Amino acid sequence: MRYSGFRVIKEALTGHLGWGPAWRDPEPKPQYDIVVIGGGGHGLATAYYLAAKYGQHRVAVLEKGWIGGGNVGRNTTIIRSNYLLDGNEPFYEFSLKLWEGLEQELNYNAMVSQRGILNLIHTDAQRDAFIRRGNAMRMHGADADLLSTAQITARYPFLNTADARFPIKGGLAQHRGGTVRHDAVAWGYARAADQLGVDILQNCEVTGFAIENGVCTGVETTRGPIRAGKVGVCVAGSSSRVMAQAGMRLPIESHVLQAFVSEGLKPLLPGVITFGAGHFYVSQSDKGGLVFGGDIDGYNSYAQRGNLPVVEDVCEGGMAIFPMLGRARLLRMWGGIMDMSMDGSPIIDRTHIDGLYFNGGWCYGGFKATPASGYAYAHLLATDAPHPTATAYRFDRFATGHMIDEKGMGNQPNLH
Ligand SMILES: Cc1cc2nc3c(=O)[nH]c(=O)nc-3n(C[C@H](O)[C@H](O)[C@H](O)COP(=O)(O)OP(=O)(O)OC[C@H]3O[C@@H](n4cnc5c(N)ncnc54)[C@H](O)[C@@H]3O)c2cc1C
Secondary structure (H helix, E strand, C coil): CCCCHHHHHHHHHCCCCCCCCCCCCCCCCCEEEEEEECCCHHHHHHHHHHHHHHCCCCEEEECCCCCCCCHHHCCCCEECCCCCCCCCHHHHHHHHHHHHHHHHHHCCCCCCECCCEEEEECCHHHHHHHHHHHHHHHHCCCCCEEECHHHHHHHCCCCCCCCCCCCCCEEEEECCCEECCHHHHHHHHHHHHHHCCCEEECCCCEEEEEEECCEEEEEEECCCCEEEEEEEECCHHHHHHHHHCCCCCCCEEEEEEEEEEEEECCCCCCCEEECCCCCCEEEECCCCEEEEEEEEEEEECCCCCCCHHHHHHHHHHHHHHCHHHHHCCEEEEEEEEEEEECCCCCEEEECCCECEEEEECCHHHCCCCHHHHHHHHHHHHHHCCCCHHHCCCCCCHHHHCCCCCCCCCCCCHHHC
16 A cells, blocks of 8 residues: 555545555565564665665564564664764765655655754864864765854754853754654564565564574574575664674673653754763654653663663753753653664674674664665675675774774773
C-alpha cells in the first residue's frame, strides 16, 4: 500500500478499515544470502539498501526484541554533519543528503525537520576551533555559518548571553541540521525493506555463530539455526556481547546515555542548541516537550537506565544557558546503551572471520548516521569493498594509530 494525503483522507472517511500491517511477520527460512543481526535503524537501513541498491533480496534482519526498541527509538533525534576530520565529514554529509530525500524514497513520513543546529561559543579559543570546523565543513560541501551574539539573540532572545557564568560569544550554525522522528525512521526502513522482500524477524535473538574452518556460515537463534552466505552484525550497544560469541574482543565499551523530555510548552525553541562549556543539547518536539541530554554515565553498563549525578549535571548545563528551564517540569527520562569506541568514531569493516562483518562503535552520534551507515554497510556486504565515504572506519586503525579522534580526547571513550 502506498501512503499519501489522499489515502489518509479516504481512510478517515471510511473508518480506517483499509490500513494493513506495515510489514509482514514471516517465519524464519532455513537459509538466506545475507543475515543482518539487529533491527535498529542501522540494521534496517542496511537491509533496505541491500535490496534497493544492491539487488539483494534474500535478506533477513534478526531482532531480539521489537523494531525500534533500541537506541533508534531512544535518542534525542538530532541530525547534522558538522564534523571536522576528513575521515568523518564526507560520510556524515552523505548521510545528511540521504536524510533530505528519505521520506520520498521510503514513502514514509519520518518528520525530517531541517530546523537548524547551533553550537554555542563561549571562549575565543572555541571560536577559533569552530571557525576551523566550519571551514572544513564548507570544503566538503556542507553548509556552515558563524553567527554573532547579536544574531543569536535575535533568534533566541531567552538565551543568557551577557551576565552568565559562560557568556555566549557567538555560534556555529548548520541550517540543514535538525531533527527526525526517531522511531519513524525504524518503521519507514522496515516497511520499505519488507516491500522489497526482506524478512524482518522480531523476537529472534542471535545466541551464537556457526563458524567452520574460519568461515561464518550462519547463526544460532532463539528461533532455530539460520544459515547465511554472509552475516552482518549491527547491534549498537550490544556489540561487545554479540561479537564475544564469535570470539572477538572489540575496542568498544558500553555506557548508558540518558535523555529527558519536559512537559509540553508553547513553541519557543525553533532549532537545536548545544552548550559549548559543558555537555547539553536541546530541541523542542512537535508536541511541545523540550528534548534534552548531555553526558554518558561514567561507568560501563548494559543497563537501559542511568543514575542521578548525570541528571544533575545535564540540568546544570541547561540552566547555565537557559535559566527558564528551571520552571519546566520533567515529564520523562530514559536511557540507552551506547557502543563507545576508543576514538569516538565508528567501525564498518570485515572481520578476520570470512563471511562475518561488523558495524558499530557509534557512540552517541549514530542516529544521524543511520542512512549512510546502512548504505555503506550494504555496500560492504554486497561488494566486499568499503563505501567511498567510509574507507577510514576500519578495525586496524587502532593497531596502526590512524585514529579518527574528532574531539582530540585520546582513547578515553567517556570523553567522546
Ligand atoms: C539517550 C540517547 C540519545 C541519543 N541522541 C542522539 C542524537 O541526538 N543524535 C544522534 O545522531 N545519535 C544519538 N544517539 C545515538 C544513536 O541513537 C545510536 O548511535 C544509534 O541509534 C545506534 O544504532 P541503531 O539504531 O542500529 O541501534 P539500536 O536501535 O540499539 O539497534 C540495535 C538492535 O540490536 C538488537 N540486538 C542486540 N543484541 C541482539 C542479538 N543478540 N540478536 C538480535 N538482535 C540483537 C537490539 O535489540 C537493538 O534493537 C543517542 C542515543 C541515546 C541512547
